[in-house]
Amino acid sequence: MDFQLAVEDQTLQDEAREFVRQEWHPFYKTKNWDEIGLLSPFHADDEALAAQREFAKKLVARGWYTMHWPAEHGGRDASITAQLAFREGMAYEGAPVSLGGGLVAPVLMIHGTDWQKEEFLPKLANADVDFAQGFSEPNAGSDLASLQTRAVRDGDDYVINGQKIWTSGAHYGEWYHVLVRTDPEAPKHRGISYIMMQLRDEGKLTEGITLRPLIDMTRTRRWSEVFFDNVRVPARNLIGEENRGWYAAMTTLSFERSGIETAARYLGELEVFLTQLRQTRFNGINVLDDTVVRHKLADLRLELEARRMLSYRVAFMQSKGELPVKEGSMGKAWGDMLGKKVPALFASIMQEYGRLGLGDKHAPMGGYVGHKYSAMHGSGIGGGATEIQRNIIAQRGLGLPR
Numbered sequence: 001m002d003f004q005l006a007v008e009d010q011t012l013q014d015e016a017r018e019f020v021r022q023e024w025h026p027f028y029k030t031k032n033w034d035e036i037g038l039l040s041p042f043h044a045d046d047e048a049l050a051a052q053r054e055f056a057k058k059l060v061a062r063g064w065y066t067m068h069w070p071a072e073h074g075g076r077d078a079s080i081t082a083q084l085a086f087r088e089g090m091a092y093e094g095a096p097v098s099l100g101g102g103l104v105a106p107v108l109m110i111h112g113t114d115w116q117k118e119e120f121l122p123k124l125a126n127a128d129v130d131f132a133q134g135f136s137e138p139n140a141g142s143d144l145a146s147l148q149t150r151a152v153r154d155g156d157d158y159v160i161n162g163q164k165i166w167t168s169g170a171h172y173g174e175w176y177h178v179l180v181r182t183d184p185e186a187p188k189h190r191g192i193s194y195i196m197m198q199l200r201d202e203g204k205l206t207e208g209i210t211l212r213p214l215i216d217m218t219r220t221r222r223w224s225e226v227f228f229d230n231v232r233v234p235a236r237n238l239i240g241e242e243n244r245g246w247y248a249a250m251t252t253l254s255f256e257r258s259g260i261e262t263a264a265r266y267l268g269e270l271e272v273f274l275t276q277l278r279q280t281r282f283n284g285i286n287v288l289d290d291t292v293v294r295h296k297l298a299d300l301r302l303e304l305e306a307r308r309m310l311s312y313r314v315a316f317m318q319s320k321g322e323l324p325v326k327e328g329s330m331g332k333a334w335g336d337m338l339g340k341k342v343p344a345l346f347a348s349i350m351q352e353y354g355r356l357g358l359g360d361k362h363a364p365m366g367g368y369v370g371h372k373y374s375a376m377h378g379s380g381i382g383g384g385a386t387e388i389q390r391n392i393i394a395q396r397g398l399g400l401p402r
């Protein structure tokens with residue numbers, strides 16, 4: 001069986017890769033590993049954010065940013081396989097942004113009002129607005145339906161009180177899509193609503209919202225805790241019906257978990273790593289002359305190719321109109337495992353130096369390997385824990401009882 005992309009999809013992927021090499025990768029041009037920090041999608045200092053936004057604008061100008069959107073919303077109705085080819089090309093070259101619109105655009109297209117579509121879709125299509133996602137709470141992660149943040153209708157507004165946690169990008173996003181409890185008496189899945197609120201306007205936080213930074217072991221501010229104290233949000237920002245937010249949120253999560261380009265991202269990282277290993281010597285011996293290292297790298301390469309085939313299977317099923325429920329969870333769970341395995345292997349090959357992070361003068365590759373190693377622990381938690389995906393595979397794939 002031949003698993004190649006179709007000629008037109010392969011051409012798109014080649015063009016996408018060349019585009020990233022020209023328009024992004026600062027270190028491809030300078031070979032300066034100090035700039036490697038910019039390649040991390042989680043690196044969120046002002047300089048990196050500005051560079052990422054500029055890159056997104058270039059994708060808009062090229063007409064690629066919303067190629068996956070339906071034509072009625074200004075997209076190009078790109079086929080699933082074209083989207084796969086494009087996303088792989090972007091991921092392979094380590095692009096910080098790929099197809100645009102985030103998690104909100106598809107939800108608005110399906111569940112949004114006419115006003116919401118007119119107000120937000122053009123801004124999302126132009127990469128003019130960033131939405132953070134406020135789902136998790138201190139006691140509602142895997143069991144998301146236990147969330148307690150309360151919204152009470154008051155005239156034309158909802159008044160919101162409570163707390164979110166682990167919100168990626170809340171320290172720079174302008175808008176926020178959140179799940180809130182609107183009916184505390186109803187069964188837990190049926191009392192939840194989905195609403196958008198403005199986080200900040202020209203840098204100033206909305207009245208009643210407080211952020212507390214969460215700094216992780218990479219010393220990066222990636223998340224925030226977000227507190228609401230009588231925050232007033234116009235009722236027209238409600239997505240879908242009141243108390244039916246859970247079902248709209250499932251649309252969001254199904255997009256968040258697809259991870260179809262995961263293997264390509266790691267394959268690209270492996271290529272970059274191999275480039276470095278060709279010049280790396282320990283005790284006078286080139287690392288790649290070590291048979292054990294070579295075998296481990298070859299095993300990883302094979303595993304990444306196998307993971308890529310799963311992506312192709314998911315894309316193939318979607319292109320036939322099938323819903324890849326267990327296959328999507330298999331991809332997520334496998335991607336989670338690779339998210340730990342790849343950095344752990346790279347760090348171990350770099351021996352004692354492998355865990356030194358960004359900015360350490362002794363760190364190989366500007367600390368890229370050590371940074372990835374520290375960051376890897378979030379893999380298997382973000383977007384839904386691996387165990388939850390395994391539950392789905394067990395019940396929906398293997399037919400095991402709950």
Ligand SMILES: Cc1cc2nc3c(=O)[nH]c(=O)nc-3n(C[C@H](O)[C@H](O)[C@H](O)COP(=O)(O)OP(=O)(O)OC[C@H]3O[C@@H](n4cnc5c(N)ncnc54)[C@H](O)[C@@H]3O)c2cc1C
Nearest residue numbers: 133134135136141142166167168378381382383384385387
């Ligand atoms: C990188 C990253 C980015 C994130 N970004 C965001 C964001 O932008 N917005 C947002 O809202 N949230 C975000 N989160 C939070 C994330 O969604 C939650 O951390 C995740 O859903 C797990 O919830 P929890 O932390 O409460 O852990 P818990 O749900 O308490 O889980 C703890 C452990 O128990 C296990 N467990 C729980 N329930 C079961 C079960 N039924 N069966 C088997 N095992 C189980 C879990 O697998 C895990 O190992 C992010 C997290 C990470 C790591």
